[in-house]
Amino acid sequence: MTPSAEEGEEPPLEPAPSVALAGDFPSRPTPAEERRSLGALGLDPVWDPSEDLWRVDVPPEGWVAAAVGASDALQHPLSTLFGEAPREAPGTIRVHALFLGIRPSGGVHLRCALDPPRPTLPTLSTTLPYVAPFERELTEMFGVDVSGLADRRPLLLHEHHPNPPLRPGPASAPDGRRVEYSFRPVEGEGIYEVPVGPVHAGVIEPGHFRFQVVGEKILNLEARLGYTHKGTERLFEGKPSDLGSIWAESVSGDMSLAGAAAYAYAVERALDVAAPPGDEVVRGLLLETERIAFLLGDVAGIALDVGYAAGAARANRLREAAYQTLRAATGSRLGRGTIGVGGLRRPIRGNLDPDLATTYARWREAIGRLRDEWLGKSSVVDRLEGTGEISRWVAELMHFVGPVARASGLRIDLRHDRPYGAYVGTEVRVPRGLTGDVRARLVVKVEEIVESCRLAEEFLRRLPADRSPVESPRPPTPGERRSGLGWVESPRGEFLVHVTIGPDARLERVHVRDPSFLNWPAIEFAVRGAILPDFPLCNKSLNLSYSGYDR
Amino acid sequence: MTERTVDPPPRPARGPLLGPADPAASPIRYPLGPLEPPVGPPRTPLHRAERCEGTGACARACPTDAISVDRSLGPTVVELDYGKCLFCGLCIDACPSGAMASVRFEEMAVRDRADLRLRHGPPPPPLAGSRLADEVRERVRRLYGDSLAIRAVDAGSCNGCEVEVAALLWPRYDLERLGIQLVASPRHADALIVTGPVTRNMRLALEKTYRAVPGPSFVVAVGACGISGGPFRDSPEVEGGVDRVLPVEVYVPGCPPSPVSLLYGLWLALGKVDQRLARGEIPADALRGPPR
Numbered sequence: 001m002t003p004s005a006e007e008g009e010e011p012p013l014e015p016a017p018s019v020a021l022a023g024d025f026p027s028r029p030t031p032a033e034e035r036r037s038l039g040a041l042g043l044d045p046v047w048d049p050s051e052d053l054w055r056v057d058v059p060p061e062g063w064v065a066a067a068v069g070a071s072d073a074l075q076h077p078l079s080t081l082f083g084e085a086p087r088e089a090p091g092t093i094r095v096h097a098l099f100l101g102i103r104p105s106g107g108v109h110l111r112c113a114l115d116p117p118r119p120t121l122p123t124l125s126t127t128l129p130y131v132a133p134f135e136r137e138l139t140e141m142f143g144v145d146v147s148g149l150a151d152r153r154p155l156l157l158h159e160h161h162p163n164p165p166l167r168p169g170p171a172s173a174p175d176g177r178r179v180e181y182s183f184r185p186v187e188g189e190g191i192y193e194v195p196v197g198p199v200h201a202g203v204i205e206p207g208h209f210r211f212q213v214v215g216e217k218i219l220n221l222e223a224r225l226g227y228t229h230k231g232t233e234r235l236f237e238g239k240p241s242d243l244g245s246i247w248a249e250s251v252s253g254d255m256s257l258a259g260a261a262a263y264a265y266a267v268e269r270a271l272d273v274a275a276p277p278g279d280e281v282v283r284g285l286l287l288e289t290e291r292i293a294f295l296l297g298d299v300a301g302i303a304l305d306v307g308y309a310a311g312a313a314r315a316n317r318l319r320e321a322a323y324q325t326l327r328a329a330t331g332s333r334l335g336r337g338t339i340g341v342g343g344l345r346r347p348i349r350g351n352l353d354p355d356l357a358t359t360y361a362r363w364r365e366a367i368g369r370l371r372d373e374w375l376g377k378s379s380v381v382d383r384l385e386g387t388g389e390i391s392r393w394v395a396e397l398m399h400f401v402g403p404v405a406r407a408s409g410l411r412i413d414l415r416h417d418r419p420y421g422a423y424v425g426t427e428v429r430v431p432r433g434l435t436g437d438v439r440a441r442l443v444v445k446v447e448e449i450v451e452s453c454r455l456a457e458e459f460l461r462r463l464p465a466d467r468s469p470v471e472s473p474r475p476p477t478p479g480e481r482r483s484g485l486g487w488v489e490s491p492r493g494e495f496l497v498h499v500t501i502g503p504d505a506r507l508e509r510v511h512v513r514d515p516s517f518l519n520w521p522a523i524e525f526a527v528r529g530a531i532l533p534d535f536p537l538c539n540k541s542l543n544l545s546y547s548g549y550d551r
Numbered sequence: 552m553t554e555r556t557v558d559p560p561p562r563p564a565r566g567p568l569l570g571p572a573d574p575a576a577s578p579i580r581y582p583l584g585p586l587e588p589p590v591g592p593p594r595t596p597l598h599r600a601e602r603c604e605g606t607g608a609c610a611r612a613c614p615t616d617a618i619s620v621d622r623s624l625g626p627t628v629v630e631l632d633y634g635k636c637l638f639c640g641l642c643i644d645a646c647p648s649g650a651m652a653s654v655r656f657e658e659m660a661v662r663d664r665a666d667l668r669l670r671h672g673p674p675p676p677p678l679a680g681s682r683l684a685d686e687v688r689e690r691v692r693r694l695y696g697d698s699l700a701i702r703a704v705d706a707g708s709c710n711g712c713e714v715e716v717a718a719l720l721w722p723r724y725d726l727e728r729l730g731i732q733l734v735a736s737p738r739h740a741d742a743l744i745v746t747g748p749v750t751r752n753m754r755l756a757l758e759k760t761y762r763a764v765p766g767p768s769f770v771v772a773v774g775a776c777g778i779s780g781g782p783f784r785d786s787p788e789v790e791g792g793v794d795r796v797l798p799v800e801v802y803v804p805g806c807p808p809s810p811v812s813l814l815y816g817l818w819l820a821l822g823k824v825d826q827r828l829a830r831g832e833i834p835a836d837a838l839r840g841p842p843r
Contacts, residue, residue, distance in 0.1 A: 158752040165788075173787035174751055198756045201735035203703045203717040205710055206753055227752045228707040231788035239614075246614040246639060246782055253711025253807070297714075316721040317576040323718070324576075324590060331592040331653075333809060334711055337639035346640065351592060547709045 028105040034074055038108065041069040045108070050269045051485040052418070053098065053109040060121050063095075063112050067124050070099045070108040077399040078124070079107075080496055080513040081134035083142040085168045087508055088481060093119045093142050093167075096498070096511075100487065102417040109485075114144060123148040130398045130518060141166040154179050156226035156550055166234060186212035186220045194532065198227045205546035209535075216531040221524050225549050232551040236510035241267050241501050242341045242475055244510060248497060249336055251512050252548035254297075257290040258490030259497075259512075260339040265420055266497040267341045270484025271505075273473045275421070278464045279343035284422030285459040286326065286335050286348075287488070288452040292363065293322035294491035295403075295445045295452075299367075301540040302442050303374070306383040311374050318363055318370075325359065328352075343472030349463060357460045364453035371446045384439035388526035388538035391436055395522075401515045402493020404522050404542055407444040408436035414489035422459060429454075438541040477505040492516055492545060514548025576723055581811060582818045583729070586657070593653040594638045597833060598631050600671040603650035605629070612645035615775065615782055621672070628672030631831060633659060634778035637806040656837050658827045660803040660816030664794065667778070667804060669831025691769060691800075692822035695741050699731045699821060701771075702740035702764065706757045707750030707789065712774040712807040716744065724810045731817060737763040742800075742820065746807075748776040748789040749796055761797050769800035771820055773813065778802045 029037065031047070034054055038045045043066055045054035058066045070076055076099035084094045093114040101107035114121060123146045125132040135146040136155040143164035157165070158181075159174035191214050198206035206227040212220040232251060236244050248263030249256040261283055268274060275283070296319035303311035323333040329351050330338040338345055353359070374380055390400070395408035405412055414420070415428040431447035433440030478501060486497045493515035500509040519542065526538040579587055598609075605627035607620040617635035621628040643651045661667055703716050719726040720733065734740050737760045749757060761770070772793035775781035780791030793799050803816035818824045827834050 198753065199704055199737075199760050203705075203713050203720075203733060205705050205708070205713065206756065227756070228705070228709075228747065228750055229752055229788055230707055230748060230750055230783045231786035232783070235783065235786055243614055243641075246637065250709040250711070250782055253709030254714050256711065297717075313722050316718075317723070320718065320721050320723045321576045323714075327591040327809075329591065331594040331640075332638065334714065334807065336711075336806060337594075337637070337641070345644070346592070545710060547707075 028102050029074060030104050031106045034101070034105055034108070037073045038069070041066065041073065043069070047106070048109060050272070050483060051098075051109055053100070053107045053485070055109045055111065057111050057113070060112055060114060063110070064122050064124060064127070066110050067097055067099075068127050070110065071128060074099070074101065074105065074108065076101045076105065076107050078128055078131055078134075079494065080498070080511065080517075081124075081131060081138065082498070082511040082513075083138050083144060083166065084500065084509045084511075085142070085166065086500075087502060089113070090168070091116045093144060095121055095138065095144065097124075098485070098496070098498070100418065100494075100496075102412070103419070118145060119143070120145045120147055122146070125149055125151075128399075130521065133517065133520075140164065143167060153181055154226075156229040158226055158229075165231060181224065183210045183222050183224070184220070188214070190214050191219065207546050211532065211535075213532055216533070218527045218530050218532055218535070221527050221535075223520060223523060225520070225546060227550065228547045229550040230547075233510055233512060236507045239507050241271070241499070241505050241507055244499070244507055245340060246337075247510075248512065250547075251551055252490075252492070252514055252516070252545040253334065254294060254545070255290065255490045255492065255495070255548075257286050257335040257339060258488050258495050260336075261287060261421070262486040262488040262490070262495045262497040263499070263510075264339055264341050264486065265488065266484045266486030266499045267475060267501065268484070269486065270482040270499055270501050271475045271478055273342050273475055275343035275472060278349070279472065280421040281459050281462050281464075282344060282348050283339055284426075285456055285463075286329065286338065288456040288459065289322055289326055289329075290335060291452045291491045292449050292456070293319050293326070295449050296322060296367070298445050298540065298543050299370075299442065299449075301543070302384070302438065302537065303380075305537045305540050306380055308374070308377070308380050311370065311380070314366075314370055318366055321359075321363070325356070340472070341475050352460075352463075357457050360453040360456045360460070364450050367446060367449050367453075371443070375443075381439065383537065384442060385437060386435075387438040387534050388441075388530060388541060389435065389437045390522055390526050394525050395436065398518070398521055398525070400493075400519050400522050402490070402519065403441060403444050403448060404519050405493065406431060407433035407440040409434050412494075414487050414494050418487055420487065422462075426455070426458065438537055441541040475505065477503075479503050481508070490515060492543065492548070493519065512551060514545055514551070516545040516548045520544050520549055578723055578725055579811075582814050582824060586811065589655040589657065593655040594640060595654050595656045595659070595833070596631065596636060596638070596640070596642055597652045597654050598629055598669060598671055599650050599652060600629070602648050603627065603629060603671065604648045606647055608645040608647060609642035609651050612641040614639065614641065615779075615784065618642055624672065626672055628670065630671075631669040632667060632779070633669070633804045633828070633831060634664060634667040634802060635775060635781065635784070636804065637775055637782060639806075654833065654838050656833050657809055657812045658815045658837065659805070659808075659812060660801055660819045661826055661828050662801055662819065664778070664799075664802055666826065666828055666830055667802060689822070690767065691820070694767065696821055696823065697730045699742060699817070700734045700740050701731060701742050701744055701817075702734055702737045702760065704743055704745045704757055704760050706745050706747040706753045706777070706793065707783075708747030708774065708776055712746035712777070715805075715807045715810050715813060716746065716773065718810045719813060724814065726814075729814075729817075737761075738765065740764050740768070742769050742771060743797075744771040744773050744817075745793045745797070746773045746777050748780040748783040748786075748791060749793055750789050752788075754790055754796060757793075757796060769820060770797050771801045771803060771816060772799045773803045773805075773816075774808060775804065775806045778804060781806065
């Protein structure tokens with residue numbers, strides 16, 4: 001990776017306030033226009049209603065042209081890329097690349113069948129740099145040779161595996177020999193390396209950071225992950241499709257509800273069932289409550305890292321109240337075991353405090369007051385402004401998602417862009433920062449908490465008065481092979497689950513794309529040129545999921 | 552740094568910053584005082600042998616094989632392992648006879664792994680555990696009873712347990728009021744609390760961290776993953792529990808365990824409180840109201 005062009009360059013001075021709410025959503029092609037554009041590229045797409053995407057099968061030699069066409073001609077970024085060993089064609093590998101569009105657009109789903117014994121595919125990373133980690137994973141998990149890929153180091157596996165772990169056959173155990181791994185060298189007079197991790201100083205997840213530093217200035221940071229790799233995607237295989245949410249919840253455990261919901265939507269779309277409308281409203285309420293609790297943790301963490309203990313304590317008090325609200329509704333502080341396929345696992349509505357709307361209103365006011373007090377403290381604001389800047393250009397080039405992208409000026413949010421469940425027909429205000437620094441990320445997150453409280457109040461109003469539980473539809477046994485895509489705007493951003501379900505309703509392949517899989521490079525951009533003591537602050541403001549990346 | 556404008560904030564409204572005190576967020580006395588009445592629907596599964604028809608539906612529904620039904624001995628033997636349980640409630644939904652019920656019970660931590668296994672049937676086989684001798688335990692209490700420094704290690708968790716471990720420092724639980732601190736370095740620590748199923752990729756780092764802790768020290772295994780590997784126990788990428796790698800003094804079940812469960816586990820490790828779960832049996836006085 002070369003030093004980025006924005007280094008040393010100041011972003012435009014930003015007049016207060018740093019959050020804009022008025023819309024400037026670019027106009028997007030309609031599905032019919034998408035079809036014409038794909039046709040002009042020589043592709044013959046088929047509409048797939050279980051994914052809301054145009055599906056196209058391409059040969060390996062047409063792979064790059066089709067992918068670049070989808071991302072350039074249609075302006076859809078590559079959302080995920082993954083392999084599959086299709087049961088109906090034993091021995092072959094199928095590679096999927098999904099480009100999600102923003103409404104009214106659909107998007108594109110490219111599929112490419114590769115033949116054994118040496119499956120080979122040309123790389124997309126020369127035109128789409130953020131695709132490299134996907135291709136590294138494809139190489140180590142399926143043994144696909146991605147030609148032209150510059151970075152051929154393993155991504156998640158730290159030991160040799162005699163067989164690529166996601167190829168069919170008995171689960172392949174690591175053989176105990178550690179893989180070679182070298183960090184990108186940065187050389188010059190006075191440059192030294194600081195290795196950090198995998199065990200970090202706080203109560204956080206494990207990963208290794210390698211800093212190259214001169215004096216206090218960070219020249220380069222490289223993160224090596226995989227320490228929390230649990231082989232989760234393989235564990236889904238063979239499980240009944242209504243049981244998979246157990247593992248989807250444990251991809252990023254601090255976003256259990258978002259994971260379970262994305263999984264549920266994927267299976268529901270594949271099997272063509274829909275949750276009762278009342279259950280969808282409750283899902284929305286739970287998801288927004290999870291977002292409030294999660295983002296309050298980021299707010300508290302940023303406060304703590306700048307030595308603003310009073311702000312951290314106040315945010316953590318609110319956060320505790322949010323987790324207790326989840327527990328009062330579901331019995332689990334993280335809302336586990338609640339969102340199932342076809343609706344809710346257990347009735348929730350009877351557990352809701354009739355006065356709950358006033359609670360959310362109170363939080364909304366409290367976080368607003370906290371923000372005002374906070375941004376009035378020059379000693380706090382001074383640590384936040386200009387720290388860990390990520391330019392809009394980098395955010396767009398690297399396809400960052402969630403609050404990280406929004407703080408850099410991108411207006412993307414699946415609740416608005418591809419509404420699902422209770423968000424269909426709901427106005428979601430998407431806050432956006434301009435400067436892409438820690439302050440912008442803090443302010444965006446605070447505005448999102450305020451908006452989530454507002455949405456929760458709206459969902460409470462929309463709950464059917466009849467609180468008796470509604471029977472959720474039982475997912476049918478399809479009798480044929482089905483696939484589906486679920487998407488949820490999790491607290492960290494776009495969370496995707498793609499499922500393939502066999503005729504016996506058992507899972508054949510589940511791919512989970514946590515938002516942090518796209519966002520991890522953000523930390524490397526954010527700290528470049530910063531001083532080492534600002535690293536924790538940058539890290540906290542991005543709050544990347546290690547387990548979501550590693551799975 | 553460039554000059555930047557700071558938008559002048561409106562004056563904070565008068566009155567307490569957070570408005571009326573939120574009872575849910577106010578500090579608790581536990582474990583020095585009584586347990587607060589728990590909120591929300593109960594989630595701890597309970598097996599009532601007198602209602603059990605031995606259908607095995609619970610065992611089939613369980614995603615982590617925490618329940619086994621054995622008919623090979625003649626009478627049905629139901630075993631429920633709280634060390635594997637995710638508290639998801641699928642067994643309760645599946646049970647046709649109402650034998651599986653749920654209660655609110657958070658003081659679940661044990662010293663002996665076998666005490667997390669409930670076994671309803673003929674007498675259980677003799678236990679084999681990793682108990683520290685009583686005099687060592689007395690020494691831990693004497694040494695650390697009033698001041699304990701803990702290093703938390705994530706050995707591959709999903710980050711769910713980290714939420715709850717970190718919550719111990721929030722104003723509501725305020726771990727430091729008990730003389731317990733979370734410290735940054737294992738060199739400063741008296742004990743490790745370990746979460747996660749111990750992934751292959753974290754095993755070495757966990758062992759090194761353990762060796763860096765000055766003795767005498769002890770290890771607390773947290774959550775279904777830390778105890779048994781939880782939902783990941785079948786993966787070749789995980790070791791399947793902290794005690795596969797390190798000697799464990801106290802096990803704290805849950806997915807994740809609540810902050811109160813963790814407080815109880817630490818209090819138990821310090822010898823300040825008696826263990827409540829014995830061979831998986833939840834004490835009768837802990838069942839507030841009838842199970843449902």
